[in-house]
Amino acid sequence: MLHDWNDALTRLALEGDPPTGRDGHPVSLRSSTGSLADIGADDLAGAGLVTASALLDVLTFDEVSAIVRACVEVGTPALFGLSVTGRIELDPPDARDRVIEAAFNAHQQRSEQGRGLLGPTGASVARNLFETAGWQVASADTFWRLGPREPELLDEWFTGWVGAAVEQDPALRADRASYVARRELQASRGELFAVVHHLDVLASPR
Template sequence: MTAPAGPRFAPRWLELRERADAAARAPELLRPLRTWLSHRAGSPGGLVIRDLGCGIGSMGRWLAVRLPGPQHWILHDHDPELLAHAGERMPVTAADGTPVTALTERGDLAALTAADLAGTSLVTASALLDLLTLDEVEALAEACTGAGCPALLALSVAGRVELTPAEPLDAEFAAAFNDHQRRTDRGRSLLGPDAVGAAVAAFERRGWTVLVQSSPWRLGCAESALIDEWLRGWVGAAHAQRPELAPEAVAYLRRRLEECAAGELGVAVHHTDLLALPRPPSGSK
Protein backbone atom coordinates (compact mmCIF):
# COMPACT_ATOMS: atom_id res chain seq x y z
CA MET A 1 0.00 0.00 0.00
CA THR A 2 2.55 2.54 -1.04
CA ALA A 3 3.03 4.65 -4.11
CA PRO A 4 3.02 2.89 -7.44
CA ALA A 5 6.56 1.87 -8.25
CA GLY A 6 8.49 4.94 -9.35
CA PRO A 7 12.04 6.23 -9.01
CA ARG A 8 14.01 4.22 -6.49
CA PHE A 9 15.36 6.28 -3.61
CA ALA A 10 18.80 5.24 -2.36
CA PRO A 11 19.08 4.61 1.38
CA ARG A 12 22.05 7.02 1.46
CA TRP A 13 19.89 9.92 0.21
CA LEU A 14 17.16 9.14 2.73
CA GLU A 15 19.71 8.90 5.54
CA LEU A 16 21.25 12.19 4.47
CA ARG A 17 17.96 14.06 4.59
CA GLU A 18 16.57 12.53 7.80
CA ARG A 19 17.85 15.20 10.18
CA ALA A 20 16.65 18.03 7.94
CA ASP A 21 13.26 16.33 7.60
CA ALA A 22 12.96 15.98 11.37
CA ALA A 23 13.79 19.65 11.91
CA ALA A 24 11.32 20.74 9.22
CA ARG A 25 8.20 18.76 10.15
CA ALA A 26 5.47 20.93 11.65
CA PRO A 27 5.03 20.19 15.39
CA GLU A 28 1.95 22.47 15.41
CA LEU A 29 -0.08 19.65 13.86
CA LEU A 30 0.70 17.22 16.67
CA ARG A 31 -1.56 18.83 19.26
CA PRO A 32 -4.83 18.41 17.27
CA LEU A 33 -3.64 14.97 16.21
CA ARG A 34 -2.95 13.87 19.79
CA THR A 35 -6.36 15.19 20.84
CA TRP A 36 -8.11 13.17 18.17
CA LEU A 37 -6.05 10.04 18.81
CA SER A 38 -6.65 10.25 22.57
CA HIS A 39 -10.14 8.96 21.91
CA ARG A 40 -8.61 5.85 20.33
CA ALA A 41 -5.90 5.19 22.89
CA GLY A 42 -8.07 2.88 24.96
CA SER A 43 -8.74 0.47 22.10
CA PRO A 44 -7.27 -3.04 22.39
CA GLY A 45 -3.62 -2.96 21.34
CA GLY A 46 -3.50 0.83 21.24
CA LEU A 47 -2.98 2.84 18.07
CA VAL A 48 -2.51 1.26 14.65
CA ILE A 49 -0.50 3.56 12.37
CA ARG A 50 0.20 2.93 8.70
CA ASP A 51 3.24 4.68 7.18
CA LEU A 52 2.83 4.82 3.39
CA GLY A 53 6.01 4.98 1.34
CA CYS A 54 7.99 4.65 4.56
CA GLY A 55 11.44 4.57 2.95
CA ILE A 56 13.97 3.89 5.71
CA GLY A 57 11.38 4.67 8.41
CA SER A 58 12.29 8.29 9.18
CA MET A 59 8.68 9.34 9.77
CA GLY A 60 8.12 6.48 12.20
CA ARG A 61 11.25 7.34 14.16
CA TRP A 62 10.15 10.97 14.38
CA LEU A 63 6.46 10.45 15.19
CA ALA A 64 6.33 7.32 17.38
CA VAL A 65 8.27 8.98 20.21
CA ARG A 66 6.01 12.05 20.06
CA LEU A 67 2.74 10.17 20.51
CA PRO A 68 1.66 8.58 23.81
CA GLY A 69 0.17 5.16 24.22
CA PRO A 70 0.98 1.73 22.80
CA GLN A 71 1.41 1.76 19.02
CA HIS A 72 1.55 -0.81 16.26
CA TRP A 73 3.12 0.51 13.06
CA ILE A 74 2.63 -1.05 9.62
CA LEU A 75 5.40 0.17 7.33
CA HIS A 76 4.58 0.13 3.62
CA ASP A 77 6.98 0.48 0.69
CA HIS A 78 7.52 -1.18 -2.67
CA ASP A 79 11.29 -1.46 -2.06
CA PRO A 80 12.31 -4.46 0.08
CA GLU A 81 15.72 -2.96 0.89
CA LEU A 82 14.13 0.20 2.29
CA LEU A 83 11.59 -1.85 4.22
CA ALA A 84 14.40 -3.80 5.84
CA HIS A 85 16.06 -0.55 6.97
CA ALA A 86 12.75 0.78 8.32
CA GLY A 87 11.75 -2.33 10.21
CA GLU A 88 15.10 -2.68 11.96
CA ARG A 89 15.23 0.86 13.33
CA MET A 90 11.78 1.68 14.65
CA PRO A 91 11.59 2.94 18.25
CA VAL A 92 10.43 0.38 20.79
CA THR A 93 8.73 2.82 23.18
CA ALA A 94 6.29 5.69 22.74
CA ALA A 95 6.36 9.15 24.35
CA ASP A 96 5.06 7.74 27.63
CA GLY A 97 7.22 4.60 27.66
CA THR A 98 4.50 2.26 26.39
CA PRO A 99 5.51 -0.28 23.73
CA VAL A 100 5.84 0.34 20.01
CA THR A 101 5.79 -2.62 17.62
CA ALA A 102 6.19 -2.65 13.85
CA LEU A 103 5.89 -4.88 10.84
CA THR A 104 6.66 -4.28 7.17
CA GLU A 105 4.41 -4.84 4.19
CA ARG A 106 4.88 -4.40 0.45
CA GLY A 107 1.98 -3.13 -1.62
CA ASP A 108 0.51 -0.51 -3.94
CA LEU A 109 -1.22 2.71 -2.96
CA ALA A 110 -3.32 2.51 -6.11
CA ALA A 111 -5.20 -0.42 -4.54
CA LEU A 112 -5.77 1.22 -1.13
CA THR A 113 -9.40 1.17 0.02
CA ALA A 114 -11.38 2.00 3.14
CA ALA A 115 -11.61 -1.74 3.83
CA ASP A 116 -7.79 -1.93 3.87
CA LEU A 117 -7.76 0.77 6.56
CA ALA A 118 -10.29 -0.92 8.84
CA GLY A 119 -8.94 -0.73 12.40
CA THR A 120 -6.30 1.86 11.45
CA SER A 121 -5.97 4.86 13.79
CA LEU A 122 -3.77 7.02 11.55
CA VAL A 123 -2.32 7.06 8.04
CA THR A 124 0.92 8.96 7.68
CA ALA A 125 3.44 9.60 4.94
CA SER A 126 6.46 11.82 4.36
CA ALA A 127 7.63 13.26 1.02
CA LEU A 128 5.07 11.12 -0.80
CA LEU A 129 2.06 13.25 -1.70
CA ASP A 130 3.80 15.17 -4.51
CA LEU A 131 4.72 11.87 -6.22
CA LEU A 132 1.04 10.99 -6.70
CA THR A 133 -1.46 11.70 -9.47
CA LEU A 134 -4.79 13.45 -8.95
CA ASP A 135 -6.62 10.11 -9.12
CA GLU A 136 -4.29 8.64 -6.49
CA VAL A 137 -4.79 11.59 -4.15
CA GLU A 138 -8.55 11.27 -4.57
CA ALA A 139 -8.33 7.53 -3.87
CA LEU A 140 -6.27 8.15 -0.73
CA ALA A 141 -8.77 10.72 0.53
CA GLU A 142 -11.64 8.35 -0.25
CA ALA A 143 -9.97 5.49 1.62
CA CYS A 144 -9.15 7.59 4.69
CA THR A 145 -12.53 9.29 4.94
CA GLY A 146 -14.35 6.04 4.26
CA ALA A 147 -12.49 4.40 7.14
CA GLY A 148 -12.73 7.46 9.42
CA CYS A 149 -8.93 7.42 9.60
CA PRO A 150 -6.99 10.73 9.96
CA ALA A 151 -4.06 11.43 7.66
CA LEU A 152 -0.81 13.22 8.51
CA LEU A 153 1.00 13.87 5.22
CA ALA A 154 4.32 15.64 5.73
CA LEU A 155 6.97 17.35 3.63
CA SER A 156 5.16 17.76 0.32
CA VAL A 157 7.08 20.05 -2.02
CA ALA A 158 5.61 23.56 -2.22
CA GLY A 159 7.38 24.67 -5.39
CA ARG A 160 9.51 27.37 -3.78
CA VAL A 161 13.27 27.33 -3.30
CA GLU A 162 15.50 30.15 -2.06
CA LEU A 163 19.28 30.14 -2.42
CA THR A 164 21.50 32.63 -0.60
CA PRO A 165 23.29 34.40 -2.17
CA ALA A 166 20.71 34.61 -4.95
CA GLU A 167 21.48 34.42 -8.67
CA PRO A 168 19.34 35.47 -11.65
CA LEU A 169 19.29 31.86 -12.89
CA ASP A 170 17.76 30.54 -9.64
CA ALA A 171 14.20 31.25 -10.79
CA GLU A 172 14.73 29.59 -14.17
CA PHE A 173 16.05 26.38 -12.63
CA ALA A 174 13.29 26.42 -10.00
CA ALA A 175 10.60 26.73 -12.68
CA ALA A 176 12.15 23.90 -14.71
CA PHE A 177 12.38 21.70 -11.62
CA ASN A 178 8.71 22.35 -10.81
CA ASP A 179 7.76 21.38 -14.35
CA HIS A 180 9.77 18.18 -13.86
CA GLN A 181 7.82 17.47 -10.66
CA ARG A 182 4.59 17.79 -12.68
CA ARG A 183 5.84 15.54 -15.48
CA THR A 184 4.04 12.58 -16.96
CA ASP A 185 5.92 9.47 -15.83
CA ARG A 186 5.01 6.16 -17.48
CA GLY A 187 1.51 7.42 -18.18
CA ARG A 188 1.06 8.97 -14.71
CA SER A 189 0.69 12.76 -14.53
CA LEU A 190 2.35 13.68 -11.24
CA LEU A 191 1.01 16.55 -9.14
CA GLY A 192 4.32 17.82 -7.77
CA PRO A 193 3.82 21.23 -6.10
CA ASP A 194 0.07 21.05 -6.80
CA ALA A 195 -0.38 17.97 -4.59
CA VAL A 196 -1.19 19.76 -1.33
CA GLY A 197 -3.90 21.87 -2.92
CA ALA A 198 -5.39 18.77 -4.52
CA ALA A 199 -5.33 16.88 -1.22
CA VAL A 200 -6.92 19.76 0.71
CA ALA A 201 -9.71 19.92 -1.87
CA ALA A 202 -10.18 16.14 -1.86
CA PHE A 203 -10.56 15.88 1.93
CA GLU A 204 -12.66 19.03 2.29
CA ARG A 205 -15.00 17.89 -0.48
CA ARG A 206 -15.66 14.83 1.70
CA GLY A 207 -16.50 16.99 4.70
CA TRP A 208 -13.20 16.78 6.62
CA THR A 209 -11.19 19.48 8.33
CA VAL A 210 -7.73 20.03 6.86
CA LEU A 211 -4.93 21.86 8.68
CA VAL A 212 -1.76 22.89 6.85
CA GLN A 213 1.57 24.18 8.12
CA SER A 214 4.77 25.23 6.39
CA SER A 215 7.67 22.80 6.91
CA PRO A 216 10.74 24.17 5.11
CA TRP A 217 14.22 22.81 5.03
CA ARG A 218 16.57 25.62 6.12
CA LEU A 219 20.05 24.44 5.27
CA GLY A 220 23.42 26.03 5.93
CA CYS A 221 27.07 25.05 6.18
CA ALA A 222 26.29 22.33 8.76
CA GLU A 223 24.22 20.56 6.09
CA SER A 224 26.75 20.92 3.26
CA ALA A 225 26.61 17.21 2.35
CA LEU A 226 22.83 17.39 1.98
CA ILE A 227 22.99 20.65 0.02
CA ASP A 228 25.57 19.10 -2.33
CA GLU A 229 23.41 16.06 -3.02
CA TRP A 230 20.22 18.12 -3.30
CA LEU A 231 21.82 20.61 -5.71
CA ARG A 232 22.95 17.84 -8.06
CA GLY A 233 19.47 16.34 -8.13
CA TRP A 234 17.70 19.70 -8.40
CA VAL A 235 19.80 20.99 -11.29
CA GLY A 236 19.80 17.56 -12.94
CA ALA A 237 15.99 17.35 -12.87
CA ALA A 238 15.68 20.90 -14.23
CA HIS A 239 18.12 20.07 -17.04
CA ALA A 240 16.27 16.83 -17.83
CA GLN A 241 13.03 18.78 -18.13
CA ARG A 242 14.53 21.56 -20.24
CA PRO A 243 17.56 20.30 -22.20
CA GLU A 244 18.11 23.81 -23.53
CA LEU A 245 19.42 24.73 -20.07
CA ALA A 246 22.52 22.56 -20.67
CA PRO A 247 24.99 25.40 -21.33
CA GLU A 248 23.97 27.24 -18.17
CA ALA A 249 23.51 24.12 -16.04
CA VAL A 250 27.16 23.02 -15.96
CA ALA A 251 28.55 26.41 -14.94
CA TYR A 252 25.66 27.13 -12.57
CA LEU A 253 26.05 23.83 -10.74
CA ARG A 254 29.80 24.26 -10.49
CA ARG A 255 29.43 27.74 -8.94
CA ARG A 256 26.83 26.57 -6.47
CA LEU A 257 28.83 23.50 -5.44
CA GLU A 258 31.90 25.66 -4.87
CA GLU A 259 29.86 27.97 -2.63
CA CYS A 260 28.52 24.95 -0.77
CA ALA A 261 32.01 23.51 -0.23
CA ALA A 262 33.18 26.89 1.10
CA GLY A 263 30.26 27.06 3.55
CA GLU A 264 28.89 30.13 1.77
CA LEU A 265 25.58 28.79 0.45
CA GLY A 266 22.25 28.75 2.25
CA VAL A 267 19.20 26.92 0.90
CA ALA A 268 15.54 27.01 1.88
CA VAL A 269 13.40 24.31 0.30
CA HIS A 270 9.75 24.91 1.11
CA HIS A 271 7.40 22.06 1.99
CA THR A 272 3.91 21.78 3.45
CA ASP A 273 2.58 19.41 6.13
CA LEU A 274 -1.11 18.48 6.06
CA LEU A 275 -3.37 16.97 8.73
CA ALA A 276 -6.84 15.78 7.69
CA LEU A 277 -9.34 15.03 10.45
CA PRO A 278 -13.04 14.14 10.58
CA ARG A 279 -15.08 17.32 11.07
CA PRO A 280 -15.33 18.78 13.62
CA PRO A 281 -11.85 17.88 14.95
CA SER A 282 -12.23 16.48 18.46
CA GLY A 283 -11.28 18.91 21.21
CA SER A 284 -10.59 21.85 18.91
CA LYS A 285 -11.74 25.32 19.84
Protein backbone atom coordinates in the same frame (compact mmCIF):
# COMPACT_ATOMS: atom_id res chain seq x y z
CA MET B 1 1.20 -0.90 9.22
CA LEU B 2 3.84 0.00 6.64
CA HIS B 3 2.59 0.23 3.06
CA ASP B 4 4.74 0.62 -0.03
CA TRP B 5 4.73 -0.52 -3.63
CA ASN B 6 8.18 -2.06 -3.16
CA ASP B 7 8.15 -5.26 -1.10
CA ALA B 8 11.94 -5.15 -0.63
CA LEU B 9 11.69 -1.75 1.08
CA THR B 10 8.97 -2.85 3.45
CA ARG B 11 10.98 -5.94 4.40
CA LEU B 12 14.02 -3.75 5.03
CA ALA B 13 11.97 -1.45 7.26
CA LEU B 14 10.85 -4.39 9.38
CA GLU B 15 14.36 -5.68 10.02
CA GLY B 16 15.88 -5.43 13.48
CA ASP B 17 14.24 -5.00 16.86
CA PRO B 18 10.76 -3.45 16.87
CA PRO B 19 10.46 0.11 18.18
CA THR B 20 9.00 0.69 21.62
CA GLY B 21 6.21 2.98 22.72
CA ARG B 22 6.25 5.45 25.58
CA ASP B 23 5.36 2.67 27.99
CA GLY B 24 8.42 0.68 26.89
CA HIS B 25 6.44 -2.08 25.23
CA PRO B 26 7.30 -3.11 21.65
CA VAL B 27 5.18 -1.66 18.87
CA SER B 28 3.71 -4.31 16.59
CA LEU B 29 4.64 -3.87 12.94
CA ARG B 30 3.24 -5.40 9.78
CA SER B 31 3.45 -4.46 6.13
CA SER B 32 1.49 -4.55 2.91
CA THR B 33 2.58 -4.05 -0.66
CA GLY B 34 0.68 -2.67 -3.62
CA SER B 35 -0.34 0.38 -5.59
CA LEU B 36 -1.72 3.25 -3.55
CA ALA B 37 -4.37 3.67 -6.23
CA ASP B 38 -5.84 0.40 -4.96
CA ILE B 39 -5.72 1.17 -1.25
CA GLY B 40 -9.06 0.95 0.50
CA ALA B 41 -10.79 1.17 3.84
CA ASP B 42 -9.91 -2.44 4.70
CA ASP B 43 -6.21 -1.58 4.48
CA LEU B 44 -6.64 1.09 7.17
CA ALA B 45 -8.83 -0.93 9.53
CA GLY B 46 -7.80 -0.28 13.12
CA ALA B 47 -5.43 2.58 12.29
CA GLY B 48 -5.42 5.57 14.61
CA LEU B 49 -3.49 7.74 12.18
CA VAL B 50 -2.36 7.63 8.54
CA THR B 51 0.91 9.44 8.03
CA ALA B 52 3.61 9.82 5.40
CA SER B 53 6.50 12.14 4.65
CA ALA B 54 7.63 13.51 1.26
CA LEU B 55 4.96 11.44 -0.49
CA LEU B 56 2.12 13.48 -1.97
CA ASP B 57 4.32 15.21 -4.55
CA VAL B 58 5.34 11.87 -6.13
CA LEU B 59 1.78 10.52 -6.43
CA THR B 60 -0.91 10.78 -9.08
CA PHE B 61 -4.35 12.28 -8.63
CA ASP B 62 -5.91 8.81 -8.52
CA GLU B 63 -3.48 7.68 -5.81
CA VAL B 64 -4.08 10.71 -3.61
CA SER B 65 -7.84 10.34 -4.16
CA ALA B 66 -7.72 6.70 -3.07
CA ILE B 67 -5.83 7.58 0.11
CA VAL B 68 -8.26 10.36 0.99
CA ARG B 69 -11.28 8.18 0.22
CA ALA B 70 -9.96 5.34 2.41
CA CYS B 71 -9.23 7.72 5.30
CA VAL B 72 -12.70 9.24 5.07
CA GLU B 73 -14.43 5.86 4.90
CA VAL B 74 -12.80 4.62 8.13
CA GLY B 75 -12.66 8.04 9.81
CA THR B 76 -8.90 7.90 10.34
CA PRO B 77 -7.05 11.23 10.71
CA ALA B 78 -4.15 11.83 8.33
CA LEU B 79 -0.91 13.79 8.57
CA PHE B 80 1.24 14.32 5.48
CA GLY B 81 4.51 16.17 5.91
CA LEU B 82 7.22 17.61 3.71
CA SER B 83 5.41 17.81 0.38
CA VAL B 84 7.32 20.16 -1.89
CA THR B 85 5.54 23.26 -3.15
CA GLY B 86 8.05 24.09 -5.89
CA ARG B 87 9.31 27.25 -4.26
CA ILE B 88 13.03 27.60 -3.64
CA GLU B 89 14.97 30.54 -2.19
CA LEU B 90 18.72 30.72 -2.72
CA ASP B 91 20.96 33.30 -1.08
CA PRO B 92 22.80 34.94 -2.73
CA PRO B 93 20.30 34.95 -5.61
CA ASP B 94 21.19 34.26 -9.22
CA ALA B 95 19.09 35.12 -12.27
CA ARG B 96 19.27 31.46 -13.32
CA ASP B 97 17.61 30.21 -10.14
CA ARG B 98 14.09 30.74 -11.43
CA VAL B 99 14.84 28.96 -14.72
CA ILE B 100 16.18 25.93 -12.86
CA GLU B 101 13.22 26.05 -10.47
CA ALA B 102 10.69 26.05 -13.33
CA ALA B 103 12.38 23.11 -15.05
CA PHE B 104 12.61 21.17 -11.80
CA ASN B 105 8.92 21.72 -11.10
CA ALA B 106 8.05 20.55 -14.60
CA HIS B 107 10.13 17.44 -13.94
CA GLN B 108 8.17 16.84 -10.73
CA GLN B 109 4.95 16.86 -12.77
CA ARG B 110 6.20 14.58 -15.53
CA SER B 111 4.48 11.44 -16.72
CA GLU B 112 6.41 8.40 -15.48
CA GLN B 113 5.45 4.95 -16.73
CA GLY B 114 1.98 6.23 -17.49
CA ARG B 115 1.64 7.94 -14.10
CA GLY B 116 1.02 11.68 -14.24
CA LEU B 117 2.72 12.96 -11.08
CA LEU B 118 1.19 15.82 -9.11
CA GLY B 119 4.52 17.32 -8.08
CA PRO B 120 4.22 20.66 -6.24
CA THR B 121 0.40 20.50 -6.36
CA GLY B 122 0.18 17.22 -4.42
CA ALA B 123 -0.36 18.69 -0.96
CA SER B 124 -2.95 21.22 -2.13
CA VAL B 125 -4.82 18.49 -4.03
CA ALA B 126 -5.01 16.35 -0.88
CA ARG B 127 -6.11 19.34 1.17
CA ASN B 128 -8.89 20.17 -1.30
CA LEU B 129 -10.11 16.56 -1.43
CA PHE B 130 -10.34 16.33 2.34
CA GLU B 131 -12.16 19.66 2.51
CA THR B 132 -14.59 18.54 -0.19
CA ALA B 133 -15.32 15.47 1.94
CA GLY B 134 -16.27 17.79 4.80
CA TRP B 135 -13.21 17.16 6.93
CA GLN B 136 -11.40 19.66 9.10
CA VAL B 137 -8.07 20.48 7.47
CA ALA B 138 -5.09 22.45 8.73
CA SER B 139 -2.00 23.14 6.66
CA ALA B 140 1.30 24.78 7.44
CA ASP B 141 4.29 25.94 5.46
CA THR B 142 7.42 24.09 6.55
CA PHE B 143 10.97 24.59 5.39
CA TRP B 144 14.32 22.97 4.89
CA ARG B 145 16.92 25.59 5.76
CA LEU B 146 20.21 24.41 4.29
CA GLY B 147 23.59 26.08 4.61
CA PRO B 148 27.13 25.80 5.97
CA ARG B 149 25.98 23.72 8.95
CA GLU B 150 24.88 20.91 6.62
CA PRO B 151 27.33 21.14 3.67
CA GLU B 152 26.80 17.54 2.54
CA LEU B 153 23.01 17.82 2.65
CA LEU B 154 23.12 21.15 0.82
CA ASP B 155 25.35 19.63 -1.86
CA GLU B 156 23.16 16.54 -2.25
CA TRP B 157 19.98 18.60 -2.51
CA PHE B 158 21.50 21.12 -4.95
CA THR B 159 22.97 18.40 -7.18
CA GLY B 160 19.64 16.59 -7.37
CA TRP B 161 17.72 19.81 -7.95
CA VAL B 162 19.90 20.90 -10.87
CA GLY B 163 20.15 17.37 -12.26
CA ALA B 164 16.38 16.94 -12.44
CA ALA B 165 16.00 20.36 -14.07
CA VAL B 166 18.57 19.54 -16.78
CA GLU B 167 16.96 16.16 -17.37
CA GLN B 168 13.67 17.95 -17.96
CA ASP B 169 15.16 20.70 -20.15
CA PRO B 170 18.40 19.61 -21.89
CA ALA B 171 18.89 23.17 -23.17
CA LEU B 172 20.04 24.05 -19.65
CA ARG B 173 23.18 21.96 -20.13
CA ALA B 174 24.89 24.85 -21.95
CA ASP B 175 24.95 27.00 -18.82
CA ARG B 176 25.02 24.24 -16.22
CA ALA B 177 28.80 24.16 -15.67
CA SER B 178 29.18 27.87 -14.92
CA TYR B 179 26.07 27.94 -12.72
CA VAL B 180 27.14 24.92 -10.70
CA ALA B 181 30.74 26.17 -10.42
CA ARG B 182 29.54 29.50 -9.01
CA ARG B 183 27.29 27.81 -6.48
CA GLU B 184 29.96 25.30 -5.45
CA LEU B 185 32.43 28.13 -4.85
CA GLN B 186 29.89 29.95 -2.67
CA ALA B 187 29.18 26.75 -0.75
CA SER B 188 32.89 26.09 -0.16
CA ARG B 189 33.17 29.57 1.35
CA GLY B 190 30.11 29.03 3.57
CA GLU B 191 28.20 31.70 1.66
CA LEU B 192 25.40 29.64 0.10
CA PHE B 193 22.03 29.17 1.80
CA ALA B 194 18.87 27.49 0.52
CA VAL B 195 15.30 27.43 1.76
CA VAL B 196 13.17 24.61 0.32
CA HIS B 197 9.47 25.21 0.88
CA HIS B 198 7.09 22.38 1.82
CA LEU B 199 3.46 22.12 2.86
CA ASP B 200 2.25 19.88 5.72
CA VAL B 201 -1.39 18.81 5.76
CA LEU B 202 -3.37 17.53 8.78
CA ALA B 203 -6.92 16.27 8.16
CA SER B 204 -9.45 14.86 10.62
CA PRO B 205 -13.21 14.24 10.80
CA ARG B 206 -15.27 17.13 12.11
